[in-house]
Amino acid sequence: MNIPFGVKISGLGSAVPPKIIKNSDLESLFETNSEWIESRTGILERRICEFSAEKPDSLDLSIKAAKQALGNTSPEELDLIIVATSTPDYLYPSTACRLQSALGAKNILAFDLSAACSGFVFALMTASQFIQLGTAKKVLIVGVDIHSRFMDWTDRSTAILFGDGAGAALIERTSAENNQLLSHSLHSDGSGACELYLKSVGGQFPNGKIQKPVETVFMNGKKIYQFAVKAIPDILANITGNIDLKTENIDYLICHQANQRILDSVAEKLNWPKEKCLSNIAKYGNTSAASIPLAWHEYKDQIENNSLLALVGFGAGLTWGGILWRWKQF
Numbered sequence: 616m617n618i619p620f621g622v623k624i625s626g627l628g629s630a631v632p633p634k635i636i637k638n639s640d641l642e643s644l645f646e647t648n649s650e651w652i653e654s655r656t657g658i659l660e661r662r663i664c665e666f667s668a669e670k671p672d673s674l675d676l677s678i679k680a681a682k683q684a685l686g687n688t689s690p691e692e693l694d695l696i697i698v699a700t701s702t703p704d705y706l707y708p709s710t711a712c713r714l715q716s717a718l719g720a721k722n723i724l725a726f727d728l729s730a731a732c733s734g735f736v737f738a739l740m741t742a743s744q745f746i747q748l749g750t751a752k753k754v755l756i757v758g759v760d761i762h763s764r765f766m767d768w769t770d771r772s773t774a775i776l777f778g779d780g781a782g783a784a785l786i787e788r789t790s791a792e793n794n795q796l797l798s799h800s801l802h803s804d805g806s807g808a809c810e811l812y813l814k815s816v817g818g819q820f821p822n823g824k825i826q827k828p829v830e831t832v833f834m835n836g837k838k839i840y841q842f843a844v845k846a847i848p849d850i851l852a853n854i855t856g857n858i859d860l861k862t863e864n865i866d867y868l869i870c871h872q873a874n875q876r877i878l879d880s881v882a883e884k885l886n887w888p889k890e891k892c893l894s895n896i897a898k899y900g901n902t903s904a905a906s907i908p909l910a911w912h913e914y915k916d917q918i919e920n921n922s923l924l925a926l927v928g929f930g931a932g933l934t935w936g937g938i939l940w941r942w943k944q945f
């Protein structure tokens with residue numbers, strides 16, 4: 616397809632709250648042990664937003680990540696802000712509108728996008744299409760989630776996995792010849808909604824003592840695991856096949872960080888060295904919509920120029936999707 620404009624990435628940023636919860640800290644909350652968590656998930660610790668009248672909340676994390684991604688770009692140069700989140704501080708107004716105001720980005724469009732752990736990939740595609748059609752020149756996208764507010768802190772099957780964080784990217788118009796977005800494949804299947812969900816009444820953690828919120832995350836971990844280990848290689852085959860490449864042409868996979876065993880199983884299935892699947896899950900756990908930009912930001916200086924990146928998200932909805940991206944240092 617001929618496109619009038621290309622897209623390029625010109626900034627990345629990330630932010631996590633300071634409070635660290637180690638695996639051993641969870642041993643007093645429910646029956647578990649650090650070794651089980653580490654060997655079954657690869658997670659050693661995660662960050663959480665402590666509940667206090669002060670902060671941080673998802674807006675604070677978004678602001679920090681966004682400012683890093685913007686670098687010297689003035690917020691006033693933006694045309695659009697998209698925030699991918701499933702755990703906003705407010706159901707409305709959107710986190711994107713609050714971020715727009717906090718950054719001082721006037722007279723632009725700002726909206727949230729809800730696609731759970733696939734949110735960043737969906738937001739990147741949405742931003743790119745605004746740019747490729749000529750509707751926007753500079754778009755800020757943020758993936759942010761604060762799952763700690765929506766956990767049942769007595770449920771060992773979910774509470775071990777999630778952490779809080781934000782990641783951001785600045786996407787800009789470039790010439791069609793320099794387009795960095797090479798291929799994509801996005802999917803939804805609402806019939807899987809019952810396997811991973813969060814109803815819309817939240818609660819708070821920790822506020823002195825553990826409280827069970829009214830509504831918390833439900834996850835059929837096994838089903839989601841099985842879905843992920845099939846969906847990821849399929850997506851990689853799709854996005855490479857679209858442009859007559861093979862999965863071995865991918866230099867790095869920046870995948871949603873849900874479980875180290877999921878990443879290892881992709882490497883094994885595709886006969887890749889494990890290092891090809893970039894991972895920071897040990898430090899942050901599953902940060903949902905933030906996990907891909909958080910890993911991208913963290914690894915950006917180690918990724919060689921011109922590398923072929925596969926960005927793959929999957930999660931509640933069910934939703935899943937991948938983007939093939941030609942990495943250029945900025």
Ligand code: UT7
Binds near residue numbers: 771772776840
């Ligand atoms: O971001 C959204 C996408 N989410 C995901 O991708 C998550 C995908 N799922 C998973 O990562 C894994 O299914 C989990 C990490 C959630 C669970 O790992 P698992 O290997 O599937 O464990 P399991 O549920 O099959 O449980 C195995 C055993 C059970 O004991 P029995 O029945 O064999 O005696 C569980 O009761 O491990 C037990 N168990 C635990 N033990 C200690 C489950 N959770 C824990 C725990 N600590 N936290």
